[in-house]
Amino acid sequence: MGAKKEIFIRGIGSYLPKRILTNKDLEAIVETSDEWIVSRTGIRERHIAADDEFTSDMATQAALRAIEDAKIQPREIDCIIVCSVTFDMAFPATACIVQKNLGISECPCMDLEAGCSAFVYSMEVAAGLLQLGCYKNILIIASDKLTSITDWEDRTTCVLFGDGASAVVLTTEAYGARAMLVDTLLRAYGKDCYSLMQPGGGCRHPASAETVEKRMHYLRMNGREVFKSAVRGMGAILKDIFLRNQIEPTDVQHFLPHQANMRIIEAVAETFQISLEKFLIVLHRTGNTSAGSVGIAFDDGYRNGRFAAGDTLSFITFGGGMTCATALVRWLL
Numbered sequence: 540m541g542a543k544k545e546i547f548i549r550g551i552g553s554y555l556p557k558r559i560l561t562n563k564d565l566e567a568i569v570e571t572s573d574e575w576i577v578s579r580t581g582i583r584e585r586h587i588a589a590d591d592e593f594t595s596d597m598a599t600q601a602a603l604r605a606i607e608d609a610k611i612q613p614r615e616i617d618c619i620i621v622c623s624v625t626f627d628m629a630f631p632a633t634a635c636i637v638q639k640n641l642g643i644s645e646c647p648c649m650d651l652e653a654g655c656s657a658f659v660y661s662m663e664v665a666a667g668l669l670q671l672g673c674y675k676n677i678l679i680i681a682s683d684k685l686t687s688i689t690d691w692e693d694r695t696t697c698v699l700f701g702d703g704a705s706a707v708v709l710t711t712e713a714y715g716a717r718a719m720l721v722d723t724l725l726r727a728y729g730k731d732c733y734s735l736m737q738p739g740g741g742c743r744h745p746a747s748a749e750t751v752e753k754r755m756h757y758l759r760m761n762g763r764e765v766f767k768s769a770v771r772g773m774g775a776i777l778k779d780i781f782l783r784n785q786i787e788p789t790d791v792q793h794f795l796p797h798q799a800n801m802r803i804i805e806a807v808a809e810t811f812q813i814s815l816e817k818f819l820i821v822l823h824r825t826g827n828t829s830a831g832s833v834g835i836a837f838d839d840g841y842r843n844g845r846f847a848a849g850d851t852l853s854f855i856t857f858g859g860g861m862t863c864a865t866a867l868v869r870w871l872l
């Protein structure tokens with residue numbers, strides 16, 4: 540093996556569907572209030588995909604923006620990874636549908652499921668493949684149509700989620716790169732895996748009249764358990780990545796947390812005594828968009844000129860699995 544290659548982020552993009560559902564709109568659907576939702580989560584509105592707009596469509600839009608930002612042609616992408624918990628179908632892989640939409644032929648395509656941590660999970664997977672010298676430009680897309688598995692009769696979950704997608708192009712080519720991937724750290728806590736799930740539709744509970752009647756095709760969550768696990772898991776993994784890179788939280792200019800709940804973010808900020816101003820927040824207008832959320836915040840920060848050359852960015856995610864992941868990125872431009 541030769542020297543370890545450096546991994547760069549060459550292009551960034553995201554996509555949010557047009558339709559907006561506000562907390563006021565939700566008041567007409569379930570017994571809830573704008574005040575309850577804002578005070579418990581920080582969410583004010585979320586984007587909702589059209590009936591005929593699927594995870595692959597949002598993924599394609601985010602991918603096109605990332606490819607344009609990378610200043611390359613779609614044919615220069617030589618591997619596609621799509622992350623989601625709401626793939627278009629059980630198979631074929633949504634990555635293959637995106638490949639077709641992008642008009643690319645032959646490059647390997649795969650789906651990766653790691654809940655809301657999948658974007659950072661795929662960065663590590665893609666970095667490993669790039670290190671091996673297999674590919675030049677790997678397209679990572681995280682896209683979810685969570686509203687397709689939202690139980691609109693369950694007020695404890697339906698107020699939390701929205702639809703959207705984000706994408707990055709990773710490469711070993713330094714020329715024109717926007718950022719460098721410094722380190723990633725991934726974890727999972729399978730012992731708590733049933734705290735957040737969609738029980739129906741897999742081989743354990745194939746679709747039947749019974750699974751529909753029992754509402755097993757909708758997302759189910761033990762909110763309190765997930766909340767506690769998220770704060771604990773994110774705190775622990777951040778501490779460990781800081782330690783192994785010998786940096787302090789004060790060395791980080793921007794934190795990009797999974798956009799699930801403002802109170803979770805506040806708890807993490809408090810653990811490390813970090814000012815909330817260092818956290819990029821979009822959840823008030825996106826809700827929890829699952830795998831894509833951290834990339835949507837990344838693209839938002841990038842397009843709004845939040846990052847300066849030499850800044851250190853810390854991604855921190857938590858989600859179904861229960862998975863937990865973090866990445867350190869250095870902004871270059």
Ligand SMILES: CC(C)(COP(=O)(O)OP(=O)(O)OC[C@H]1O[C@@H](n2cnc3c(N)ncnc32)[C@H](O)[C@@H]1OP(=O)(O)O)[C@@H](O)C(=O)NCCC(=O)NCCS
Binds near residue numbers: 571696
């Ligand atoms: C879901 C969550 C916001 C609920 O907040 P909470 O403070 O734990 O609220 P609780 O579940 O204790 O419910 C408190 C009360 O509000 C009620 N309530 C729940 N949802 C409500 C809603 N949308 N509107 C109004 N009241 C609601 C409950 O019925 C309960 O009423 P009760 O005390 O009469 O029984 C919180 O647990 C959470 O954010 N969990 C993590 C979720 C998450 O981020 N998941 C994704 C990870 S990828």
